[in-house]
Amino acid sequence: MPTTPRHRPVLCQEVVTALAAPSPRLIVDATLGLGGHARALLEALPELFLLGIDVDPDALAQARITLAPFSSRTHLALASYSNLASVLREAGVSQPDGVLFDLGVSSLQLDSPERGFSFRFDAPLDMRFSGRGMTAADLVATLSEEELIRILRDYGEEPRARRVARAIASARQREPLRTTGQLRQVVARALGPRRGRTDPATRTFQALRIATNRELEGIPPALAEAARLLAPGGRLAAITFHSLEDRLVKRTLKRLSGGCVCPPGTRGCACNPQALLDIVTRRPIRPAAAEVAANPRARSAGLRVAQRREA
Numbered sequence: 001m002p003t004t005p006r007h008r009p010v011l012c013q014e015v016v017t018a019l020a021a022p023s024p025r026l027i028v029d030a031t032l033g034l035g036g037h038a039r040a041l042l043e044a045l046p047e048l049f050l051l052g053i054d055v056d057p058d059a060l061a062q063a064r065i066t067l068a069p070f071s072s073r074t075h076l077a078l079a080s081y082s083n084l085a086s087v088l089r090e091a092g093v094s095q096p097d098g099v100l101f102d103l104g105v106s107s108l109q110l111d112s113p114e115r116g117f118s119f120r121f122d123a124p125l126d127m128r129f130s131g132r133g134m135t136a137a138d139l140v141a142t143l144s145e146e147e148l149i150r151i152l153r154d155y156g157e158e159p160r161a162r163r164v165a166r167a168i169a170s171a172r173q174r175e176p177l178r179t180t181g182q183l184r185q186v187v188a189r190a191l192g193p194r195r196g197r198t199d200p201a202t203r204t205f206q207a208l209r210i211a212t213n214r215e216l217e218g219i220p221p222a223l224a225e226a227a228r229l230l231a232p233g234g235r236l237a238a239i240t241f242h243s244l245e246d247r248l249v250k251r252t253l254k255r256l257s258g259g260c261v262c263p264p265g266t267r268g269c270a271c272n273p274q275a276l277l278d279i280v281t282r283r284p285i286r287p288a289a290a291e292v293a294a295n296p297r298a299r300s301a302g303l304r305v306a307q308r309r310e311a
């Protein structure tokens with residue numbers, strides 16, 4: 001398995017500061033990844049017990065190595081944050097003082113050529129976090145052109161979604177699109193060569209990754225479950241990497257702090273606001289310039305924090 005010496009957890013000090021506030025005894029890292037945030041929290045808080053989960057067996061194996069010095073203060077499990085309540089129950093713990101979500105893809109996943117997350121390597125078009133279920137290649141082969149348009153538009157914010165979807169639909173009639181290289185070429189032909197810093201395939205790859213892992217659907221219920229499980233005064237911290245995630249987190253935290261998020265003009269309220277949390281950060285905390293210079297992947301990151309109301 002590749003190790004990633006370059007791995008730097010994003011907004012690390014900011015996460016530690018946000019979650020250290022109520023002197024935590026138990027923190028759940030709901031997206032353990034390589035264990036970078038977990039290690040920083042365990043180092044900063046000598047009394048802390050950390051429950052770490054990830055759906056990716058490779059990530060969990062890597063985190064076990066990173067966190068080996070803290071094995072008496074950690075419990076790591078292969079699980080989804082969609083099952084937080086049962087994960088806590090099985091670990092024999094309750095009422096965490098902090099829950100961290102560092103959403104999206106890890107550097108281990110992006111930098112592992114065979115996982116198919118990146119167009120920097122020619123590899124099977126896989127993109128599954130858990131290694132289970134349909135691959136991105138399966139989606140490319142089976143989605144209708146209309147569904148492809150919706151995914152590219154909604155999950156990739158691709159302004160030329162129709163053109164890319166049409167190119168994919170016509171290319172797959174000639175031969176199955178099974179690799180990252182094939183897909184990148186189809187998108188490049190449809191949109192023309194790179195202009196500026198961003199590769200034309202970036203949005204398409206983001207859209208397919210989000211669709212393959214059903215990433216966005218899981219976020220609001222997981223945040224709501226975390227808010228419900230937190231101890232009074234406990235904190236929920238969420239790091240997002242693009243505007244789709246950030247909007248979803250912002251909206252969900254607003255609803256969980258008693259605000260209505262129904263679209264303007266809705267008659268009555270149908271969003272079921274719950275006054276469980278107080279918002280700690282009105283705007284997302286952004287990485288300092290020095291962090292972005294050292295780790296360009298941090299440039300779009302934002303951290304939002306909320307606190308469980310006292311009973």
Ligand SMILES: C[S@@+](CC[C@H](N)C(=O)[O-])C[C@H]1O[C@@H](n2cnc3c(N)ncnc32)[C@H](O)[C@@H]1O
Binds near residue numbers: 037055103
């Ligand atoms: C940005 S990385 C986290 C990096 C981590 N904070 C660190 O310091 O190394 C996001 C991680 O979330 C995991 N993940 C994605 N969906 C998940 C889910 N539903 N449940 C648990 N983990 C998930 C991914 O497999 C990935 O390892």
